[in-house]
Amino acid sequence: MASLLQQELAAVLQRDLPHLFNGGLAPSISMVRVTPDLGQARVYLSLLLGNNATDRLEIIKDNAKEIRHALAKRIRKTARVVPELIFFHDDSAAYAAHMDQVLGTLDIPVAPKEETDENADKPARPRLFNNE
Template sequence: MESKRQQKMASLLQQELAQVLQRDLPHLFSGGLVPSISTVKVTPDLGVARVYLSLLLGTDAPERLAAIKEHTKEIRHALGKRIRNQARVVPELVFFHDDSAAYAAHMDTVLSKLDIPAPPPEDAEGDDTAGETPRPRLFK
């Protein structure tokens, strides 16, 4: 369970990293789409931040992640400029590919291909209460 301090730091890092990647360092992606940050998890000592990137469009996700990992030092430096007044130490950044959206899309296609038969219609003949008078309703 994350502490409030970890949650605040993770939220700050997520917002500021998004700004860094979109505004300060868009040249790192050479005209490609800037990845979105899906989650940031911070260790209890606030020394390491695990950043999960959503690299949806395109099949070159491993290459894009490798390019981001190459520029980790530059990204951390730009992040440090932005959060220098809010954080004492800029955490080490470790980037991971978040494929939960692709997994959800895959599960959606699998579930849509299932052939589930309709339930059988209910018979009035097999019902024992067919000849009885209906009970009055107490609640509507």
């Protein structure tokens, strides 16, 4: 059900309700989690492209009823219940980019070379007794 909702919500936001974004790009849906009773669906939106992610999220939250109605029209023959939609901002991609930048700026020294052991070529033999 979560996969179906993710695909259909993406189509609704891009094709059926593009006027919500004033000609801008519709957000991508990174994940949908549905409660076991199918009463609620938590929709995580990736709002990387474009300005003001919080403003865009508020627009989507304000139009949740309209989005749910458009979704109901699309899945009415495959789903018996259309869950209540709760939208969240998914900032995992932005966090990953930030962590990549932080790790790129670290000055990590090269590990010292270990001394080679003359018995390194021989495979280790398990010890059966303490005095071996």
